[in-house]
């Protein structure tokens with residue numbers, strides 16, 4: 001019998017202990033198969049051998065009716081007794097080569113992998129291995145993976161890079177639920193090779209549900225739409241969804257787009273939650289109001305959680321490195337509710353504590369846009385070209401800033417905004433250069449932070465514009481709806497053009513008067529002035 005080709009898209013791991021009261025296991029299983037589960041792993045932690053075989057046999061009978069293959073957790077004897085498609089084993093179970101000898105060439109073997117070392121060892125035995133289960137992605141109640149170090153989507157991506165090209169399929173496992181699925185799929189696209197997950201393993205979302213059919217359908221829809229988007233985008237040498245079809249885009253269209261966002265922001269006045277530093281909080285709230293949005297500077301974990309459905313976008317700026325728990329929850333909820341999430345990792349390269357905090361936050365959520373000065377973007381890109389001097393960048397910047405932002409956008413699957421006398425913005429494909437601004441911006445504190453706030457405002461506007469124009473249809477291949485590259489340009493351009501107008505005023509005598517003039521000019525800014533002054537170039 002030739003080896004079967006398994007579709008790993010929605011990989012159900014059974015767990016009778018998670019069934020809701022009164023729900024029969026076989027009934028739940030059948031409904032989940034009707035919903036679109038593509039492969040089933042029978043996992044029985046407490047059953048003795050006889051009972052395990054009985055459950056596996058009946059599971060296989062049901063799955064056979066839907067042409068869905070069955071794998072057995074750990075137990076080669078149960079697999080052999082029932083004649084299932086294969087086995088899934090852990091790091092401390094039977095060695096893969098021995099398992100292969102015992103179960104033959106045509107059976108499927110999957111292995112749990114927790115880190116890149118284990119992934120490297122897995123590729124050494126690739127002749128015997130069909131797929132790896134990567135996890136735990138997030139914390140989970142399931143006892144098998146409880147207590148494991150969590151990888152987050154980017155940790156999964158690092159493992160996907162290791163196995164790329166070795167013919168091994170991949171499934172992520174651990175804490176995966178419908179709301180965090182888009183974040184996982186998009187955030188785990190591997191940084192070096194753009195490798196993507198073949199599927200996701202779920203337990204409680206299906207097994208603990210009273211409606212497993214609907215639960216499986218919802219999960220399947222998201223995985224399928226991600227795979228469709230991936231196929232389309234692969235033709236453009238990239239697989240992540242922040243890229244949009246932009247053939248033939250010119251500067252004039254970009255400015256038109258910015259004008260459109262200015263109008264939407266004024267009409268819709270979205271609420272923008274900003275977890276930002278103590279230095280700039282008041283200025284950031286004021287620039288937000290000046291451009292027409294509505295600021296709320298909420299930080300408590302419970303409060304940011306409850307606010308998330310109501311906000312248009314969220315900004316996380318860890319300048320004074322406080323409110324970390326609130327930042328974790330706010331970012332996660334932004335992903336869950338598919339709201340734009342702007343990350344401003346202030347002075348991230350300056351201390352190891354900041355670097356660790358950024359890594360910890362990025363393991364919790366997927367940012368839509370990352371904004372920083374040259375030192376911050378350099379640290380995010382793990383480059384030593386530009387060093388930091390506290391919250392400021394030292395030196396003149398990168399030799400080739402366009403390539404830096406483009407590469408980091410691909411690595412992080414996020415829009416990257418690099419600020420300085422000239423700003424560079426990229427989605428990993430296009431690079432936009434903005435040469436507006438005033439030297440006074442270097443003489444007031446938190447100009448970068450305020451630019452980040454405005455980017456969040458226009459990200460909210462862009463999402464609302466998209467939903468208004470598309471009957472609230474959410475395209476599942478995108479974590480966030482709207483044009484986040486354009487939103488980033490709008491935030492930067494509007495801030496820097498207003499700064500030019502403010503700096504030219506007769507009453508501006510220095511940074512103090514400039515600071516309040518800037519708020520006034522943001523308030524008075526018209527699309528005509530933006531168009532007239534814009535120095536925007538597509539590189």
Ligand SMILES: Nc1ncnc2c1ncn2[C@@H]1O[C@H](COP(=O)(O)OP(=O)(O)OP(=O)(O)O)[C@@H](O)[C@H]1O
Pocket residue numbers: 372373374391392393419420421422423436437438439441442444445446447448449450451492495496
């Ligand atoms: N010399 C300059 N000329 C024109 N514009 C500038 C100049 N310096 C900074 N800007 C603008 O000011 C904004 C903030 O950029 P900058 O790189 O100074 O941020 P930052 O270092 O993160 O600031 P902060 O840490 O104070 O928040 C950007 O919009 C940028 O375009």
Ligand SMILES: Cc1ncsc1CCO
Pocket residue numbers: 277279280319320346391445446447449
């Ligand atoms: C001065 C300063 N210190 C921490 S955050 C901040 C604001 C500018 O980033």
